Amino acid sequence: MAVTIKDIAKKVGKSTTTVSRALHDHDDISPETKELVRKAAAELGYRPSILAQRLQKQRSDTIGFILPPFGPRYFDPFISEFLAGIGNTAARNGLDLLVSTHPPGESEMNAYREKVHSRLVDGLIIVRTRLKDPRIDFLLEENFPFVSFGRVENQQDFMLVDEDGELGMRLLVEHLLSLNHRRIAVIAPPTNLTFTLHRLKGIREKLNEARLELDDDLVVHGDLTNRSGYEMASELLRRSQPPTAIVACNDLMAFGAMSAAQEQGFVIGRDISITGFDDIPMAEHSHPPLTTVHQPIYQIGARLCDMLINTIRGIPVKERVVLLRPELIIRQSCGAVP
Amino acid sequence: MAVTIKDIAKKVGKSTTTVSRALHDHDDISPETKELVRKAAAELGYRPSILAQRLQKQRSDTIGFILPPFGPRYFDPFISEFLAGIGNTAARNGLDLLVSTHPPGESEMNAYREKVHSRLVDGLIIVRTRLKDPRIDFLLEENFPFVSFGRVENQQDFMLVDEDGELGMRLLVEHLLSLNHRRIAVIAPPTNLTFTLHRLKGIREKLNEARLELDDDLVVHGDLTNRSGYEMASELLRRSQPPTAIVACNDLMAFGAMSAAQEQGFVIGRDISITGFDDIPMAEHSHPPLTTVHQPIYQIGARLCDMLINTIRGIPVKERVVLLRPELIIRQSCGAVP
DNA sequence: TTGAAAGCGCTAACAC
DNA sequence: GTGTTAGCGCTTTCAA
Numbered sequence: 001m002a003v004t005i006k007d008i009a010k011k012v013g014k015s016t017t018t019v020s021r022a023l024h025d026h027d028d029i030s031p032e033t034k035e036l037v038r039k040a041a042a043e044l045g046y047r048p049s050i051l052a053q054r055l056q057k058q059r060s061d062t063i064g065f066i067l068p069p070f071g072p073r074y075f076d077p078f079i080s081e082f083l084a085g086i087g088n089t090a091a092r093n094g095l096d097l098l099v100s101t102h103p104p105g106e107s108e109m110n111a112y113r114e115k116v117h118s119r120l121v122d123g124l125i126i127v128r129t130r131l132k133d134p135r136i137d138f139l140l141e142e143n144f145p146f147v148s149f150g151r152v153e154n155q156q157d158f159m160l161v162d163e164d165g166e167l168g169m170r171l172l173v174e175h176l177l178s179l180n181h182r183r184i185a186v187i188a189p190p191t192n193l194t195f196t197l198h199r200l201k202g203i204r205e206k207l208n209e210a211r212l213e214l215d216d217d218l219v220v221h222g223d224l225t226n227r228s229g230y231e232m233a234s235e236l237l238r239r240s241q242p243p244t245a246i247v248a249c250n251d252l253m254a255f256g257a258m259s260a261a262q263e264q265g266f267v268i269g270r271d272i273s274i275t276g277f278d279d280i281p282m283a284e285h286s287h288p289p290l291t292t293v294h295q296p297i298y299q300i301g302a303r304l305c306d307m308l309i310n311t312i313r314g315i316p317v318k319e320r321v322v323l324l325r326p327e328l329i330i331r332q333s334c335g336a337v338p
Numbered sequence: 339m340a341v342t343i344k345d346i347a348k349k350v351g352k353s354t355t356t357v358s359r360a361l362h363d364h365d366d367i368s369p370e371t372k373e374l375v376r377k378a379a380a381e382l383g384y385r386p387s388i389l390a391q392r393l394q395k396q397r398s399d400t401i402g403f404i405l406p407p408f409g410p411r412y413f414d415p416f417i418s419e420f421l422a423g424i425g426n427t428a429a430r431n432g433l434d435l436l437v438s439t440h441p442p443g444e445s446e447m448n449a450y451r452e453k454v455h456s457r458l459v460d461g462l463i464i465v466r467t468r469l470k471d472p473r474i475d476f477l478l479e480e481n482f483p484f485v486s487f488g489r490v491e492n493q494q495d496f497m498l499v500d501e502d503g504e505l506g507m508r509l510l511v512e513h514l515l516s517l518n519h520r521r522i523a524v525i526a527p528p529t530n531l532t533f534t535l536h537r538l539k540g541i542r543e544k545l546n547e548a549r550l551e552l553d554d555d556l557v558v559h560g561d562l563t564n565r566s567g568y569e570m571a572s573e574l575l576r577r578s579q580p581p582t583a584i585v586a587c588n589d590l591m592a593f594g595a596m597s598a599a600q601e602q603g604f605v606i607g608r609d610i611s612i613t614g615f616d617d618i619p620m621a622e623h624s625h626p627p628l629t630t631v632h633q634p635i636y637q638i639g640a641r642l643c644d645m646l647i648n649t650i651r652g653i654p655v656k657e658r659v660v661l662l663r664p665e666l667i668i669r670q671s672c673g674a675v676p
Numbered sequence: 677t678t679g680a681a682a683g684c685g686c687t688a689a690c691a692c
Numbered sequence: 693g694t695g696t697t698a699g700c701g702c703t704t705t706c707a708a
Contacts, residue, residue, distance in 0.1 A: 047455040052685035080417040087439040099437040101425040117385040226623040262625040285564040287600040390701035
């Protein structure tokens, strides 16, 4: 059906070897032959069978990405940008991107095992790391190329990019302290996620430095969705002693919190201050615009992908652990306590 | 390096043919041999080379999805859910999902041509169709299996799922009319997208039925982002005769519009009514919660993927054009005009 | 019930 | 410069 090098070989009266080498521009083929072969290939509409090349080369030229959906509706504002970051980088390097979805849990490791053993991908990209992350343990053990967006607790001899969430929170809390906030509540993400640890640590330590304590009663946990931000904030604000500021650990929960506050008649930035983390595009256009910490998701994806590609190609990566310096974005969702 | 059927064959003292057939449970192999082969395979830790199987079978067992990013920041709340829908469905059927990103424009068609000709995917999923869509013309011409989320203007002999945007808008406008709105503005998406046409048509015709006209001066175009919703609404609301209702053609722009309105001191649901379209999870938790039209993105993705898989497998698809009935979600962003 | 041989499309070592 | 041969790992006639 499809045109193969055999067809070209027949047409130009040469061997398939010669054709193959001509097409790859090897320098042991005469210019005339090359020309001849190229023309024939073009005329016949030849397209190499990538599959055959891959089988022969024993490389898949493909990067795998298993996205762990969160919550019931799979809504994740990160994904599109992150995907673009890795997708574009992979494409620029002639690699394909194989994507699948698999929630954390029971069968998760099967999904990873299968990807690794099928030899359908040359490397994997991990996101949303947990404190103890079986995916990373497994890949390390298998000695399979991978990079990770996020750290884990016990291991660190692998390539990763992460934002310095601790510093990000320090900047944020510093800002809140300068506005005289003392009763600061936190809507934290699930505790098994690594970045939760860092963010809480940043908050706690910055407060301690100001001789303040993070009140455990004011730390609640959400699941990173709008809804949970809404629910947690609703509860916090109905207390007899509501906080003057709510630090939500991601923008989505911050939006939920803003909605809850407004519903209860609070004016955000005056009666209550609310902060987010991530700086998704929407943060700029919420009402009021959200004070948050910027994460360059696209760049993180691109950088990770670059590291992985180099590794796959055997090029040593100098910086194996990249910790990005976060940027505080001050908008109007925080105001001074009288 | 990796274990192959050859190794198994050697171990059990049979031919590779027998091993292959035993592993696939053909019924011309004795139970004993099957047992023997299976045990040997397990012991050696055999994993089939999917690549080799695919080369031999001349099928890639892979579905392709090229996502057309919008705007500078690739932010698209749809993607994660849509991806989950197609990813899970593909996985359930043993197919892989190959994802790449490519913006509309110049080289877009090359990306599609390459996917088709590389024979790396058995079918493609198209999203965000344009009125005249070269991707669809091309795939139709190539007779390559594909399905589309969205219609096009001139062609309709291909499989697609779409929401009935016209009806959705009719429901929405009906709601606004019942609240006595007469000066209704529209923030429309780019005119080259097919769904823009349907949504505008729904608005226009419903108004006509009520003996009203859609004032062209009140129709502005955004690019589906928050920011553009914000900018367009800012301008609309600063006019001497501002509208009493703004129909944004997607939720993201509606949020931007809400932000602009609030910034100018409007109370949403009282001074100005704003509607969206899509019902992304955030719509429920904005302030005020957004009146919008629901699109079951996950299900659309899953359905599309199912159709495509059937086609690839040669199973005829009975319903080739699926138009989903939209659901109006009334929340608090709209109120009655005094 | 099993095996030999051919082939999917391509590349590479080695000879000429 | 070019061709022969072998092989990537697997499946599938066809014959035994």
